Amino acid sequence: MVTERKNIDETWLNRLKGSRAIWPLLALAVILIVDGFISPNFYDIRIVEGRLFGNLIDILYRATPTAIVALGMAVVIGTKGIDLSVGSTIAIAGAIIAWRIHAGDSHFAILLMALGAGIACGVWNGFLVAGLGIQPIIATLILMVSGRGIGMLINLFYGGTDPSFESALLQGLSTGHIWLIPTRIIVGLAIFAALWLVLRKTALGLFIEAVGGNAAASSLAGVNARIIIFVAYIVCGLLAACAGVILTADTHTSDPVSVALYIELDAILAVVIGGGSLAGGRIYLGMTVIGALVIQALTTSILISGLPPEYNLIIKALVVVFVLLLQSKNVRALFSKKAARPSP
C-alpha cells in the first residue's frame, strides 16, 4: 500500500501538479508572457542615469513595499491571525519621519524611530490578541481605524502645514540605487533573507506554525503560545514600518490619509495567492513574494495594455479568483483525481 502510493507520487507530472508552488508561478509567467504580446519591447532593460530601467525592473520596484508588508502578514497569518493595521502603521511611521525631520533629528535616528513606531504598533496588536485574547480581526481593526488619525495628529506637532521633507538617507533607501540596482530591491532582499534566517534557522518558524496549526496541542507540547503570537505581531509591525519608510521617502511627504491605502488587502492577497491558508499553520515566505509580484505584474500589465485604469480592479479580481480556484482542492480534483485525494 505504502509503496504503491509512493510510485504514484514519484512521477514528476503528479509531483508538479501536487506542488503548491506551481500555480502562482504559472500565473506570474502567463501574465508576463501576455505582456510580451501586448507590448513587444516589454522585456527590454536599459540603463538610464546609472540605474536599470524597464518593465520587469518596474514590477520588482513597485512590488517591494507590498512584498515586505506581505511577509509580515504571512507570519501573522501563520499563527492563525491577521493584521489589518499595516496601512495605519505605515501612516504612523511616515508621520514620525516628517515630524522628526522638521525637529532636526539625525536622519539615522529618525529611521530607527520609524521602525520603533512599527514595533510599538506590533506590541499594541500583540497585547490585544495574545494578552487580552481579542479576536485578531477585531483587535487589529482598532489600530487600522485609529492609526491614520494618529498620523494626522503627529503632523499637527509641527503645524501640519507642510509635511514634505528632504532626506538623502531615507530617499536613498527608497528611490536611490546601488550600482545599477534600485536600493529598495536590495532592502527587500535583505529583509527577506533576515526573516528567513530568523524563522528557519531558529525554532521560531516551527513554533509559529505549531501554534497556528493547533494552539492547544502546542501549549501541551510546551510551546509558549502567547509569546509566539506576540512576537508574530511585532515582526509584522516592524516590517510594515520598513515599507512605511520606503513609501514615505518615495513621495517625501507624510500623507496619513492616503499612503498605502488598502495595502493590508494586497498583503493578505499576496499571502493567499502564495498558498498560505487563513486557517494558519504554514508560512511560505518565497511564495508570498511571488504573490506580491503577481499582483503588481497584473497592475503593470493593465497600465501598459492601454485599457482604461477603471478595468484594473476588476481584472485583478478575476485573475485572483482564477489563481485561487487553481489552488482549491475541489477544483483540482476535477482535473486530476489522483492528485487531490488525501492519502489514508
Added chain:
Amino acid sequence: MNMNASTPRVEMRGICKAFPGVLALDNVNLTLMPGEVHALLGENGAGKSTLIKILTGASTKDSGEILLEGKPLSFQTTGEAQALGISTVYQEVNLIPAMSVTKNLTLEKTVGRFGMISWRKAREMAREKLRRLKLDIDIEQAVGSYSVAVQQLVAIARALDDDTRVLVLDEPTASLDAQETAALFDIIRDLKSRGIAVVFITHFLDQVYEISDRISVLRNGNLVGTGLAKDITRNELISMMIGRELGEVEATFAAKSNATKGEPVLVAEGLGRKRTLKPFNLTLRAGEAVGLSGLLGSGRTELTKILFGAIRHDSGTLSVGGKSVGRSSPRYSINSGIAFCPEDRKAEGLVGELSIRENIVMSMQAKRGWLSRVPRRDQERLAEEMIKALAIATPNADKPVGQLSGGNQQKVVLARALASQPSILLLDEPTRGIDVGAHAEIITLIRELCQKGLALLVASSELDEIIASSDRVAVLRDREKIGEIEGADINREKIIQMIAGDDGH
C-alpha cells in the same frame, strides 16, 4: 401501522463502519423495542456516536442493514431519518442561543406560505411542541437566557414530533443537577408510555439503572452484550465496559516483574481542583508504572492533566524531583522532565499540518528554547530513530502527521514525549482507537520504558491494559481517588469491585 409490542421498532443488523486505520463498528446489532428506554454504554471511542450517527442518518454505514418496523431503510441525511420519525438530541445542545424559543423550535420546519413565515402559526407550533413536555416557558425569550436544563428540554421538544418513533438522547444529563435530571426522567418515562423507543447514552451508571429497561454495551467497535437492566449487575456491567479478557501480550506482562522501586520522583499531596477532582495523594516512583482506572467521567483525564499542569490545581502541593512546584504549567512540567500524551490526539496532541519530524521535535525544541534550534540533521536522525523504534508506518518523516492512521498518530505523540527525554511520563489512553497490533506494541513499550527507570502513569479505560502495564493501580470513582492496590491484589474482580463501590453486588 403494526404496533404490536413484539415487533422491534428498529433493528440494526451487522452494522460495520471503518475509518482510515480503525474499524469503528464491527458487525454490531442493536434492537430497539417500542416503549423502551435502551441505555447505550461504552467508553470514549467505543463506537457509540458512530452507531447513533448511522441510525440518525448523520453518517453512512459500510455494510449491514437497518429495519424500521420490519421494513428495510436506507437514508442518506438526518432530514430523511427525521421524516421517518428518528430524532436525536446531541450532547452539545444544538440551539441558537440568541434566537427566541419559537424561532429555535420552528427553524427546521418553517410554517407559512410563499416563502413568508407566519409567526402566528410558528408560535402555535412552538407551544404545541412544548406542551408535549409539559414545559411552560415564555417562548419569545432568547434560548440563551434559560438554564442549561431548560435548553436541554427545548432541544428535546424540537426533536419530538407527533410521529416520532425513536428518540436518541446523547448524554442528556451531563450538565444537569439531580433535580433537573429527575425532571428529565419524568419526561422520558412519559415518552416511553407513548410508545417511543428512547436510546439513552450516558456514563452515569446510577442513571442507567434508574431509567433504562435494557442495556447494550459497546467496546472497541464491538457489541459486548445486550440484556435487561434488571438482569445485569453493576459489576457485570463495569466488566463489560472495561474488562476485556487478557490478550496474549498482556498476559505475558501480567506476570509482574518484581522491579525494585526507585525513589519517589513526583509527590502529590491533597492536590485537587474544585468541581474537577477532589483532593488526592499520589506518588510516582522511578521504574514503576502506576495505572489509573475508573469509568468515563471518573476523573482519569483530569488527574493526569492536573499533574501535568494543563489544569491548574487550587489545593494541595505538588513536588517534582524533590522540588516543590508553585504554579504548574505544561511548560514548567516539560522543563522539569514530565512528558504528557493527551487522550484526544487530534485536538490536543498533534499539529496535523506539520510533518512527523516537526511534531516529534516540538517538545524537545520547546525545552531548548527558540534560539537554540535543533539542527535539521539531528531532527532527521531523531525522527528516523523514532520511526524505527516505534515502528511508525510512513514512507518518510516529512509526511504531514494528519495523514497518518490513528495508531501511528498515537506513536508520534509518544515519540514526541520520549524525545523530550522525560523522567516522568503521563499517558492518557495510550491505546485509544488503535488496532490490536499497535495496541500490543504500545503495551510492550510501556513495560520497556519502565524497566529503563522512567516513572509512568497510565490512565486507561481498559482494565486489561491497566492490569498488563501497572505495578500499582489507583482507582477513581466520581471525580475522586478512592484507593490504590498493589502487586498481587491487581486483578479484574478487585478493580471492578472498587469502581462499583460498596453497593455493587
